Each structure stands twice: as structure tokens, then as C-alpha cells.
Amino acid sequence: MAPYSLDILTRLLIPSLLHGITDKVLYLDADIVCDEKINSFLALDLKGNVLAARTDNTPHNENKFGLKPNTYFNAGLLYIDINEWQEQDIYKKILKALEVNKNIFLPDQDALNIVLQGKVTYLPQNHHYHYFFDKPNHEIVTKKIFIHYLGCIKPWHGIFSETVPFNKYKANSPWKDYKHSWVSATSLQLRVYARYLFRQKKYISGFKYFFKYLKIKIAA
Structure with a gap:
């Protein structure tokens, strides 16, 4: 297998570490803010699938890996059924995918998509809202539960509009005076x-x- 960094593989170990402790786990990237109650996540029926995620609207990735249209998902937010993950030995399958696929660009995300084709429950946009600094209004969505600040410019860089939810929570945090x-x-x-x-x-x-x-x- 190619030499991938430990942080790339860390989230893939979470289901194994929590197996026997809980049935499900909600994984979030560090650039995500929760802005609504998560009751709908807790009540979500995965219908026998391994996890729930949101599509990423990247046809080139679907073509590159031979995936069905509108199925490539963003791995920044994953609601995982731990028992299904373990029973289907997903971790080992991901390691194998990383080993045999030479055209992988986003290691864990690409491998997850390859392995989990047909095993994903897809989330509505408001459950995992994608916010880009340079095109903040590209999706008109209300009641955003989780807001994911994608791209290389993040809200803590100090140049986002003061109205974005991140700044609301920052103002009430120990880091309210942080200047980037x-x-x-x-x-x-x-x-x-x-x-x-x-x-x-x-x-x-x-x-x-x-x-x-x-x-x-x-x-x-």
C-alpha cells in the first residue's frame, strides 16, 4: 500500500474502536459547525447500509472510479452503522482499495467511495450543507444542520462575512479574540x-x- 499519513487513516479506525460500545457514530471534519438540532440524524434509518453521507457533485470522480452517477459522496460527515462496518470488514477492503487503485487523489474519501458503492444512504443538502468561501450562495437551503466550510479558505482565516454561523459561535468561545x-x-x-x-x-x-x-x- 502507498505510504499514506496516519491522519488519513485515523477516521477509518473509529468504528473498530467503538465496536461493542455503541451502534452508530457520527464523524465530523474539524471545519464543520452544527447550527440546528441533530434529532433527525439520531432517528435516521440507514436501511441496512453501512453509512449515510451527502453526494459531492463531482462527475469526474464517478467517471474515474467507474461509479454510478450522483453517488460519489463527501467523507467530511459520515453517520456510520458500526455493526455493518465491522461485519462487512470495511477497513480491510479500504486498505485493499488504496493498494490496487493508483489514481486515487483523496485517499480515504476515494477509497470509501470505491468500497461502499451501493451501501450508502444519501443525506439531504440541509443535513450536510457545503459552504465555499468564493461561492457562498450556490445552494439555497434552510434549516442547515451541519455547515461544512469546504475549500482552502476557512472561516478562522478572518475574512468571511460576520453573518456566517462560525463567527457567531467563535464570538462566544475562548478564541473570540483570535486574529489570523x-x-x-x-x-x-x-x-x-x-x-x-x-x-x-x-x-x-x-x-x-x-x-x-x-x-x-x-x-x-
Whole structure:
């Protein structure tokens, strides 16, 4: 198997660690905020499937791995039936998928999709809402239970609208005074932010961050 980092494989061990302790587990990425009650998750019938997740609208991934249309899911939020996961030996199947598939880009997410084809209950958009910094209104959805801040620009970078739920919870947390520094920003983050500033017609700031991006790319 290719040398994948430990953090990539960690979430795949969660069902094994909790087997015999609980029947289900809700896994969330660190860039997700809960903004509504989760009663509907607790009452969700997985109908014999291994987990529930939301589709990711990436036809190129479905084509690449030979999956059915509209079935590739985002692994940032997984509601897992632990007993089904264990009985079907999903962890070992994922390791095998990582070993034999050479065109994997997102290791655990791609492997999960390959192994779990036909074994997923798909969630409504409001259960796992996808929020992108540079296109925040691409989905008109009410009563968002979990909001997932996708992409390389995150709300803790300090440039999101004050109205996003993340900032509401940050204001009531021990980190309310945290200020992000762009000193350690990646070239991708700088390029995305510069592009956003240009669209906002903030040209001076846009050029400032674009030149920072170029400086990193040239030095690489």
C-alpha cells in the first residue's frame, strides 16, 4: 500500500474502536459547525447500509472510479452503522482499495467511495450543507444542520462575512479574540483570496495578495 499519513487513516479506525460500545457514530471534519438540532440524524434509518453521507457533485470522480452517477459522496460527515462496518470488514477492503487503485487523489474519501458503492444512504443538502468561501450562495437551503466550510479558505482565516454561523459561535468561545495571520498562508490560499478580492473590485488588495502568491510560486 502507498505510504499514506496516519491522519488519513485515523477516521477509518473509529468504528473498530467503538465496536461493542455503541451502534452508530457520527464523524465530523474539524471545519464543520452544527447550527440546528441533530434529532433527525439520531432517528435516521440507514436501511441496512453501512453509512449515510451527502453526494459531492463531482462527475469526474464517478467517471474515474467507474461509479454510478450522483453517488460519489463527501467523507467530511459520515453517520456510520458500526455493526455493518465491522461485519462487512470495511477497513480491510479500504486498505485493499488504496493498494490496487493508483489514481486515487483523496485517499480515504476515494477509497470509501470505491468500497461502499451501493451501501450508502444519501443525506439531504440541509443535513450536510457545503459552504465555499468564493461561492457562498450556490445552494439555497434552510434549516442547515451541519455547515461544512469546504475549500482552502476557512472561516478562522478572518475574512468571511460576520453573518456566517462560525463567527457567531467563535464570538462566544475562548478564541473570540483570535486574529489570523496570513504570514504562513499557502500559495493556493493566496491565489484564491486574490481572485476573490478582484471580484469584489478591491484591486489594490487583490494585487497585493496576488504578488505574494507569485513570490511563493517563483521560490518553489
